[in-house]
Amino acid sequence: MNKKYEQLKKYIDKRVALGAAMALFEWDDATLAPEESVENNAKIKGILAGESHKALINEEVKALLDELKDADDLNETEKKIVNIMLKEYEQLDAVTAEEYKDYNELVANSINAWEKAKESNDFSVFAPYLEKVIAFNKKMATNRNKNNDSLYNILLGDYEEGFTTEVLDKFFEELKNGIVPLAKQIKAKEDSINFDFLRKDYDIEKQKEFNYFLAEYIGFDFKKGVIAESAHPFTTNWHNKDVRITTHYYKNQPESAMFSTIHEGGHALYEMNIADKYTLTPLGTGTSMGVHESQSRFMENVIGRRESFWKPIYGKLQEMFSDNLSDVNLEDFMKAANRVEHGYIRTEADELTYSLHVIIRYEIEKLFMENDIDVNELPEIWNKKYEEYLGLKPRNVSEGILQDIHWSQGGIGYFPSYALGSAFAAQFFHKMQEEFDVDKALMEGKVDKITTWLKENIHQYGSAKNAKELLMDVTGEELNTKYYVEYLREKYSKLYDL
């Protein structure tokens, strides 16, 4: 091994271990930690983040990376690791370890404030935190902005390299053109699908049992993973053998937990399938948020809302909840699971209107990153956009601007990943269908045929290929929005008899 690389390895290990500790604290805070632990745990997380900063941003690592970036005796993996670290260096070097520590402490408290604000339906509890989070992100982006770019572009690049506002504006325009007319046609027919049976009582313990079954059915390996509950479902992991998802159960909305389990399960499969040689290195996680969402949204929607997927297992669901479902045939269940509803909540949205929720957030982020906006104006801006795009005015801030956790976590620039992910997924799916009959595999209960394809083509590489490389290597072309628009048009025209 290159001696310089060996020296670098110590810093890599330190970053990996500190990152794992921070992720575990986040998991624990969301799933288990006692109420009054927040402030002290936030301090601890802040200190760990500061140390993680120092493990990268220092003279020795700088010199090592500088020498290693042109070294010719590194193997492919080592080269890619050096490249990723150079990018991380550029990101983190924009703030001091002290600032980074304070920011991470702030974020930990901010998540708590957001939760309280949402519970009490009071934006003012969260506003001061949001203001600080935005200010920090602007400051960081400003310091990194060497080419006089827009500040929002700097952040967007962290979630999906190369997908600037220029690219995204065009992408969302194409989506809007494809989706809005379709959604309008359907709006008139929204009441045509019955879903009363999904609003009956579904025993939570039995829901849990079914969701564990579902997770296992799609290939979630309980020897390498854990399922817990949290207010807002998420996935986290620190290596490929410790991958965790959460879900949230509602008594009168069983589909919420089911599709969130499949969604988070999709994230989890990605992380579990990353090659051992990459795990515990900077290449050992999914390559970008867009690709991650492509995997979760693929499993949730393209696979999980497909009749062929349910064919082998709907009987089990029916049997477990026979009081509610014995009269409901598979076709009606699938209609209900796919029905379109112009609603307030992104995470509960159908596949068709989902992107409209994302566009709203994209436009608002762009607005506050590129302009001086008083955070107190944001609830009203939010509401107006919901009226414009979805024809609905949120009745309160909890179902309006406070619905998502992301901004409280400092995740500005993340939202477009959901729409991009859906588009990537449709493009991957198109390719997969060329290679084998997906519905046939699903009807035979062979979900592993699909997940093996994903593992071989996408998952195993971790961050060793980025989104653009994956799209090109797997599908032979760059992102092409038409696959997604066509997928939606075909699916929903059929569902609503257009």
Add this chain to the structure above:
Amino acid sequence: MNKKYEQLKKYIDKRVALGAAMALFEWDDATLAPEESVENNAKIKGILAGESHKALINEEVKALLDELKDADDLNETEKKIVNIMLKEYEQLDAVTAEEYKDYNELVANSINAWEKAKESNDFSVFAPYLEKVIAFNKKMATNRNKNNDSLYNILLGDYEEGFTTEVLDKFFEELKNGIVPLAKQIKAKEDSINFDFLRKDYDIEKQKEFNYFLAEYIGFDFKKGVIAESAHPFTTNWHNKDVRITTHYYKNQPESAMFSTIHEGGHALYEMNIADKYTLTPLGTGTSMGVHESQSRFMENVIGRRESFWKPIYGKLQEMFSDNLSDVNLEDFMKAANRVEHGYIRTEADELTYSLHVIIRYEIEKLFMENDIDVNELPEIWNKKYEEYLGLKPRNVSEGILQDIHWSQGGIGYFPSYALGSAFAAQFFHKMQEEFDVDKALMEGKVDKITTWLKENIHQYGSAKNAKELLMDVTGEELNTKYYVEYLREKYSKLYDL
């Protein structure tokens, strides 16, 4: 603030945060982490430990401590923190960061090996780990041994300062003289107490409910604490607002979970009651393992096995398990809860024979720390001592040498703390009874009268006073074994009508 101290503060914070992360990983591994995560998580823990070592053992901290140890502008708390850090420096300086990292990784894997060995009743699975753990501890003790002391004394001092083998030999001798004759008298009468009703089926969910009630009844604050399940009950925390205990439920042995909840609850109250000014500093945990066990064993045995404690709540237990307990009056329940049984398992032992289990471990630790013993001889040595002290030959290694987790964790020198803790507890109790009528308070359901006394006299100080100081400040004398022996004699003579 003294400038040097301010510089030191950064290292303190780092040590505290890394310690918290390691503790959280340990908690998580014992309660939740998936099966195959062990090795990678062990690596992570090793790296964190190595960083924690580096945060203390370095030229800058050395120089700072050197200057600060004689500084006259530190307040009392700062002085004590400097003193504790000097001690920690002396301990950790005996090994390099790299060795410490490897050792911590070893220990994480060793715990896992011990679990597997115990499950499969196969000592050979654990033996190679035990060998390495002992070797490391000997090496570390040897490097620290500046006064040509016994190696075991070096380790003992880490758990209870000043309690060397010289002190402990005498202490255990006094205990043996007090306990063995009493235990012999009782052995003949062991069958006189009926406990069949505790071997019936106790629904686990209902047990949980009762244990949560019990925890709350003794003052466990769920806003600052969590209860979970693990194979082996333990307590951990990273500050006074995040304190966690585990318990383990057995269907046909409900008293096991109940008394373990009260025991771990006693540890937890100690940690929850430490003053805010000490938390997240090196003074922010219980001062020693002996004092910690004095609090847990006080709550479990002195309080928790007392009739006056159960008087207000036995009705609730009876009601919840009416099938099993409706015919059992409080007096019979208390007899069963306190009955003496010469058994194989320390954690299930009664108060009287408990110390015999401890003496066995003390003698074995002394043996392998002061001599060259092949670990493969230990099971036989163990069994012989059980025959000698308890008249029982363990039927297999799982109920013999593999029963305790401690050695797998590197906890050599810990066991005497249990016996010391019991003796401290009896001495504190004697004082408490001089100050108020404990039984009256308990009968009125005022457990907080007792815990407040503990908080004021012991808990609040964290590590700001050591065991000897606490004993002197609270009881006005040094450790006096007679209180413990008298307590046992009085209790058991009465129980068995001697």
